[in-house]
Amino acid sequence: MTGGPDLVTPALLLSLGLFAIGAVGVFLRRNVITVFMCIELMLNAVNLAFVAFSRARATLDGQVLVFFVLTVAAAEAAVGLAIIIAAQRHKDTLDVDSFNLMKW
Amino acid sequence: MTLDAVLFYVFAAVAVASALVVVGQRSPAYSAFALIVTLCSLSAVFGLLGSPFIAVLQVVVYAGAIMVLFLFVLMLLDVKREERPRGRGWALKATAIALGSVLVVQVGTVLAALGPVPGAFRASTRQVARLLFSAPYLYVFEASSILILAALVGAVVLAKSDS
């Protein structure tokens, strides 16, 4: 396998599409866990962009950055889900709109 | 159409379809499983773009660990309730379209500025490791291990019940 030199542009377009879908999901969904999953989708779109650029420039920095994005995403998922569990315990709901105590 | 290109389009289609399911599906559990499908097809795309190490890492970390975490939380919180997506009126839609066009313009300029792509490229794990463990990425690596420790402690403290 040559690693797909002519797949870079389609890969970037795919990354754009997935990012857009994830962003729409973050705006439209009501369940906080689903919103979180759409954020993970956006992170993955960014990973794809990194890998595509790494391929386009024939350097490995993109892949190393993806490694770190993966690590940070794991840490963020753990803490985020813990926060969601704690919040749900207090309010007994997972509706994003109901966490509005700091609204002016 | 080379085999690579055919496989890429197949996996890209699967990724987009399951991403739409993630966003459109009303039950969060189905969204979670659809996200797993998206992650695995993206992993295949990574492999096709010449980075087998990241492809496998994606499955191990994202699809194999983070999504298990999501599923556990979904099942423990018993989120079987379905929810209607909220319609938020024209302001949100207008913002979405404006930002979307900015994004498209940005990606377009980037694509136009990309030079010719080198022919063959396959990153072995050894090469990635060599880059990862040399400065400055080595310091980032050590810092990220401390980050994971902090996240671990934070998650345990946050999720503990007040008993």
Added chain:
Amino acid sequence: MSPVQEELLIATIKVVVFFNLFLALFSFMTYAERRLLAFMQFRLGPNRVGPFGILQPVADGIKLFFKEEAMPAGANKWLFVSAPALAIVTAFLSIAVVPYGPTVRLFGRDIQLQIADLDVGVLFLFAISSLGVYGIVMAGWAANNKYTLLGGLRSSAQMFSYELSLGMSWVGAIMLASSFRIADIVESQAGPWGLLHWNFLRQGLGFLVYLVAATAEVNRTPFDLPEAETELVAGFHTEYSSMRFALLQMAEYVNMMTVAAVGASLFFGGWLAPVPALQRVLGHDIGLLWFLLKMGAGLFFFIWLRGTLPRFRYDQLMHFGWKVLVPLAVLNILGTAAWVAFR
């Protein structure tokens, strides 16, 4: 025929051969386990169907085929149906990267006895075992039953806890071979002293950690609390009957066989003979036979464990996985790394 088509044809034939080999081994295992367990418990086991009861798997298959496929009322239809499918797919994916023998010469070309010779073979195994959790989680959750949910959650928590030490036990072997490719790791165990070069001696601690972690990973006794018949009814596969249950059982046995095959490759020299002189018989490399022998020994060991040890309680199980195995595995990695760095 172009080279790509030729390669695809060879790969397809390999897939068909190994898939059927594992299916045949699976049905033999169901019989062998019952027979051997019976002998260990001083009774006879199935001996009526066919000579020495050898046709028992056939009888079991026919029975399962004709049983009614029941689905509980509030069950999630899609997930209920796809959980066994996912379990079996992830179980069979791992067999693709294990080298079953050396490169043989058949029909005038060199054929590797391995379906997919990945450069990141060991990482691929790790990835597939991470995905194996989902079949169980789905199965436990989809049946709309508190007991299966608890059984599924327990089982998957156990699986990914021991997965960590499982993966780390391989790192020592990887460091000694300085490659993720399983064929390289097998070849790193070759040497004039045969048996003494194998990783179960060079990586003793890693091997012990692997042994325990692999038994826990495939939910075998003494770590089979989540699916034992006396606990939580039958755990996550309570609500499954007929072919779906057969698929879940098949997934478990194939996982066991994979784990035995991987252990044979990474710690027991794969297709190498214990004494180098026995590697070739009549000019042919009988590595495949040695590999099957080792895999069989591993499977016998699993059955032996089941007939001998009582099971762990769940909290003892989790405590052991996290507080004993993970530190031991890390110790092994540090020791091996120090040795590799300073030799």
